[in-house]
Amino acid sequence: MNCVFCDIAAGRRQAAIVYEDEQVVAxxxxxxxxxxxxxxxxxxxxPGPLAIAAPHEALAGHMLVVAGQVAQDLGIAxxxxxxxxxxxxxxxxxxxxxxxxxxxxxxxxxxxx
Amino acid sequence: MNCVFCDIAAGRRQAAIVYEDEQVVAxxxxxxxxxxxxxxxxxxxxPGPLAIAAPHEALAGHMLVVAGQVAQDLGIAxxxxxxxxxxxxxxxxxxxxxxxxxxxxxxxxxxxx
Numbered sequence: 001m002n003c004v005f006c007d008i009a010a011g012r013r014q015a016a017i018v019y020e021d022e023q024v025v026a027x028x029x030x031x032x033x034x035x036x037x038x039x040x041x042x043x044x045x046x047p048g049p050l051a052i053a054a055p056h057e058a059l060a061g062h063m064l065v066v067a068g069q070v071a072q073d074l075g076i077a078x079x080x081x082x083x084x085x086x087x088x089x090x091x092x093x094x095x096x097x098x099x100x101x102x103x104x105x106x107x108x109x110x111x112x113x
Numbered sequence: 114m115n116c117v118f119c120d121i122a123a124g125r126r127q128a129a130i131v132y133e134d135e136q137v138v139a140x141x142x143x144x145x146x147x148x149x150x151x152x153x154x155x156x157x158x159x160p161g162p163l164a165i166a167a168p169h170e171a172l173a174g175h176m177l178v179v180a181g182q183v184a185q186d187l188g189i190a191x192x193x194x195x196x197x198x199x200x201x202x203x204x205x206x207x208x209x210x211x212x213x214x215x216x217x218x219x220x221x222x223x224x225x226x
Contacts, residue, residue, distance in 0.1 A: 033224035050181045050190055052174070060177045061170030064198075068163045071200070077163055080201025084225045085177075087184070088193025092221050101225070108205050109226040111146035112197045112216065 001045075005097035009043040019070050023062050026070050026102075035105025036076050040067050046098040049087040067102045076104030084112065114158075118210035122156040132183050136175055139183050139215075148218025149189050153180050159211040162200040180215045189217030197225065 007013035008025060015027035018038055029037040040063045046052060052060045064083070071077040081104030086093040092113065120126035121138060128140035131151055142150040153176045159165060165173045177196070184190040194217030199206040205226065 049177065049194075049196055050184065052177045052181060054178060057174030057178060058170045059174065061165070061172065061174035064162065064165045064173045065167060065170060068165060068200075071163065076203075078201070080199070080204035080206065081162075082200070082204045082226065083162055083198040085196040086193070086221070087181075087195070088191070090189075090217060090220050091193035091195045092223050092225075093193065103225070104203060107203050108199070110205050111226065112205075112214070113195065113222040113225040 003045060003095075003097050005041050005095055005099060006045050009041060018073065019066060021066075023059055024066050026066060029101070033101075034103040034108070036071075036074050036081070036103065038067075038070055038074070038102040040070070040100040040102060042098055047096045048093055048098055049085045049091075052098070063098075063100050067100055070102060071104060074104075080104065080108075082108040082112065116158060116208075116210050118154050118208055118212060119158050122154060131186065132179060134179070136172055137179050139179060142214070147216040147221070149184075149187050149194070149216065151180075151183055151187070151215040153183070153213040153215060155211055160209050161206055161211055162198045162204075165211070176211075176213050180213055183215060184217060187217075193217065195221040195225065
C-alpha cells in the first residue's frame with residue numbers, strides 16, 4: 001500500500017518535522033493555510049477520524065496532547081489556535097492516513113470552512 | 114464557578130442531547146454552522162484543547178471515538194464530516210470548557226476558517 005504519511009513516519013519521505021516520538025510525528029503542512037500549519041499523524045496507519053476505535057483512544061488523545069506541545073513550542077499557544085480533522089469527501093479529507101491539522105498565527109474565522 | 118457546559122453535563126441546563134456516557138455528553142450546537150453540528154464535551158471541566166494533558170489522553174481520545182459514533186448515528190459518516198477544536202482568542206474559542214465540534218451534512222470548505 002502506498003501512503004505518503006506512512007512514508008514520512010518511516011523516514012522514507014522528507015518532511016519538515018517539528019516533533020516526533022514513538023507514537024506520532026508532527027511536521028509542517030506543505031500547503032499551509034495559516035502562518036503556522038502543522039500536521040500531527042500517528043505512526044500507525046489509521047485511515048481517518050472515523051476509523052478511530054476504542055483501542056486507539058490513548059493514541060488519538062496523545063495526538064491532541066502533542067498538538068498542544070507543538071503549539072507551545074512554535075509560540076502560538078497563548079494567542080490561540082484551531083485543531084481540525086477531516087473525514088471523507090464532505091469533510092475535505094485528501095490523505096487517507098489520519099492527520100490532525102494545527103493552525104495558528106492568524107485569527108481563524110467561523111464557520112470553520 | 115459558572116460553566117454552561119458543566120451545567121449541561123450535570124443536567125442543570127437543557128440541551129438537545131444525542132449521546133451520553135460516564136465520560137462525555139454530545140448535544141446539538143444551539144448556533145449550528147452546518148445541517149449537522151454537534152458538540153462533544155467531557156463531563157470533567159477541562160478549560161480547552163491546550164489543557165489536555167497526559168492524564169486526559171484516553172478521555173480526549175474517547176471524545177473522538179464518540180464523535181464518529183454520533184456521525185454514524187446521525188447519518189453523516191459515509192459522506193464525511195469535520196471535527197474542530199478551538200483554543201483561545203485566535204482559535205475562536207467562546208466557551209472555556211473543552212468541546213469538540215462535529216460538522217456535517219454539507220461540503221466543508223478549505224481553509225477551515
